[in-house]
Amino acid sequence: MKRxxxxxxxxxxxxxVAATPAMxxxxxxxxxxxxxxxxxxxxxxxxxxxxxxxxxxxxxFVRRSGTLQFSKSGVAASDITGKFNISLKxxxxxxxxAPELLKALATPERTIRVGTTAYLxxxxxxxxxxxxxxxxxxxxxxxxxxxxxxxQPLNLAEPATLKTLFKGAKPAGGGYAxxxxxxxxxxxxxxxxxxxxxxxxxxxxxSTISWRITVNSAGxxxxxxxxxxxxxxxxxxxxxxxxxxxxxxxxxxxxxxxPVDEVATEFENGEDDASIIWDQFGNVGG
Numbered sequence: 215m216k217r218x219x220x221x222x223x224x225x226x227x228x229x230x231v232a233a234t235p236a237m238x239x240x241x242x243x244x245x246x247x248x249x250x251x252x253x254x255x256x257x258x259x260x261x262x263x264x265x266x267x268x269x270x271x272x273x274x275f276v277r278r279s280g281t282l283q284f285s286k287s288g289v290a291a292s293d294i295t296g297k298f299n300i301s302l303k304x305x306x307x308x309x310x311x312a313p314e315l316l317k318a319l320a321t322p323e324r325t326i327r328v329g330t331t332a333y334l335x336x337x338x339x340x341x342x343x344x345x346x347x348x349x350x351x352x353x354x355x356x357x358x359x360x361x362x363x364x365x366q367p368l369n370l371a372e373p374a375t376l377k378t379l380f381k382g383a384k385p386a387g388g389g390y391a392x393x394x395x396x397x398x399x400x401x402x403x404x405x406x407x408x409x410x411x412x413x414x415x416x417x418x419x420x421s422t423i424s425w426r427i428t429v430n431s432a433g434x435x436x437x438x439x440x441x442x443x444x445x446x447x448x449x450x451x452x453x454x455x456x457x458x459x460x461x462x463x464x465x466x467x468x469x470x471x472x473p474v475d476e477v478a479t480e481f482e483n484g485e486d487d488a489s490i491i492w493d494q495f496g497n498v499g500g
Contacts, residue, residue, distance in 0.1 A: 240385045241385060241388060241389055241390065241429045241433065242429060242431075242432065242433025243380070243390075243433060244370065244376060244380075244390070244427060244429055244433055244434065244435050245373075245376050245377055245380050246433070247429075247432060247433035247434050248370060248371065248373070248376060248434065248435070249373055251284065251371075251434070251463050251464050252284045252285065252286055252287065252288065252371065252373070253284060253286065253464075254284065254285055254286065254290065255283075255284075255466060255467065255468065256283075256284050256464050256465065256466065256467060257281055257282050257283040257284050257462075257464075257465060257466075257467030257469075258281070258282050258284075258371065258460055258461070258462055258463045258464075258465070258467075259279075259280070259281050259282075259460070259461050259462045259465070260278075260279065260280055260281075260282070260366075260458050260459060260460050260461070261277075261278070261279045261458070261459050262277070262278050262279070262365065262366055262456060262457060262458035262459065263276070263277050263278075263456075263457055264276040264277075264278075264364045264365065264454060264455070264456045264457075265454070265455045265456075265457070266444070266452055266453075266454055267452055267453045267454075267455065268444075268451060268452035268453075269451075269452070273299070274299045275298070275299055275364060275454075276296055276297070276298055276299060276361050276364045276365065277296070277297055277299060278294060278295065278296040278297075278358065278361060278362075278365050279294070279295055280292060280293055280294030280295060280358075281293050281294075281467055281469065282371055282467070283467040283468070283469045284371060284467075287373070288369075288371055288372045288373060288404075289369065289371050289372065289405065290328075290329070290469075291326070291327060291328045291329070291469035291470075292325070292326070292327045292357060292358075292469065293324070293325075293326050293327075293469045294324070294325050294327075294357070294358045294359075294362065294365075295322050295323070295324045295325075295336075296322065296323055296324075296325075296337075296358055296359060296360075296361030296362060296365065297321070297322040297323070297337075297361065298319050298320070298361060300319060300320050301320050302317060302320050304320070314341045315338055315341050318337055318338045318339075318340055318341050319337070319338065321336055321337055321340070322336050322337060323335065323336040323337025323338065323339060323359045323360060323361055324336050324337075324359075325355075325356065325357065325358050325359040325362065326349075326469060326470075326471065326472060327355065327356075327357055327408075328469065328470070328471050330353070330354050330355070330408070331351065331352070331353050331354070331355060331471070332351075332352045332355025332356055332357070332359075333349045333350070333351055333352075333355075333471055333472050333477060334349065334350045334352060334355065334356075334359050335348050335349045335350070335472070337359065337360060337361070338360060339359070342481040342482060342483075343478050343481065343482060344478050344480070344481070344482045345482075347476060347477065347478035348472070348476045349472045349476050349477045349478065350477075350478055350479075350481070351477050351478065351479050354408070355408070356408055356409055356411075357405055357408045357409045358409060362409045363409060363410065363411055363447065364447070364454070364456075365409065365456065366438065366440060366456045366458045367399060367403075367406050367409070367423060367440060367442070367456070368394075368399070368403075368406075368423070368425055368438060368440050369403060369405035369406070370427070370435050370438060370460075372402075372403055372404070372405055374402050374403075375399070375402050375403045375405070375406075378394065378398065378399075378402045379392055379394055379425065380392065386426060387426075387428075388428050388429065389426060389427045389428040389429045389435075389437075390426070390427050390429075391424075391425065391426040391427070392424075392425060393422050393423065393424050393425070394422070394423050394425070395419065395420060395421065395422055395423070396414050396418055396419045396420070396421045396422075396423065396442070396446050397414070397419030397420065399423065400413065400414060400419065414446070417445070418445060418446050418447075421442055421443050421445055421446035422442065423440050423441070423442040423446065424440065424441045424442070425438065425439065425440040425441075426438070426439050434460070434463045435460050436459065436460055436461075437457070437458065437459050437460070438456075438457075438458045438460070439455065439456070439457050439458070440455070440456050441453060441454070441455045441456075442454055
């Protein structure tokens with residue numbers, strides 16, 4: 215009898231084991247895998263779009279693409295092209311008579327940043343440069359020019375930033391998800407501080423950025439989506455969503471400053487203060 219019962223127990227156990235789905239393994243942690251990618255002369259490419267949602271109307275606001283070049287500790291250089299999602303036709307019938315600064319919004323801008331020195335070209339910068347110059351040099355300049363203000367606020371190639379993001383993060387659909395306040399991000403991320411026009415207000419620093427990272431089988435990020443209120447950037451209402459896709463982790467990258475003879479250190483009017491550009495952007499979402 216005992217032998218029979220043992221047989222029944224074994225058979226039942228085998229059936230239960232066969233019927234129980236295997237527990238899905240948690241994705242590899244990008245904090246570890248990304249850090250292994252950080253080597254001089256290596257990098258990653260990305261494309262992204264920023265969407266603005268105001269009162270249920272959802273529109274693409276900015277498109278960007280670029281390359282990050284790594285150092286042992288993070289980002290050594292970057293080359294990013296961004297464009298507001300508008301054309302000259304969007305300016306209306308009087309587009310030809312519109313101010314040059316406004317028409318320039320419909321053209322791409324490019325930012326090469328080596329160390330903390332930014333070189334800005336195209337877009338609104340083209341209206342300010344002296345004749346024969348195509349780049350404006352800005353020490354301690356922004357990571358992505360004007361459009362970069364509305365780009366991805368989270369830089370996954372910064373080890374301290376990534377580590378902070380993963381405090382409290384949870385596995386979610388092939389990756390991880392979590393939240394961080396603007397204030398916490400400002401404190402930990404040199405990239406975010408350089409991309410912003412100015413330090414966020416006390417109110418803005420309380421805003422929450424929700425994020426979700428998708429990783430591949432090697433644990434490297436392939437997609438990052440962050441969502442946050444417009445109030446985190448400026449006055450206005452609505453929600454901003456930035457969808458970034460990564461490719462080519464660990465590929466050879468070499469980003470250099472533009473030729474010296476193409477670079478200006480002053481605008482056409484002799485000034486070197488970029489506030490004439492920054493002042494154009496203070497109200498997103500109405």
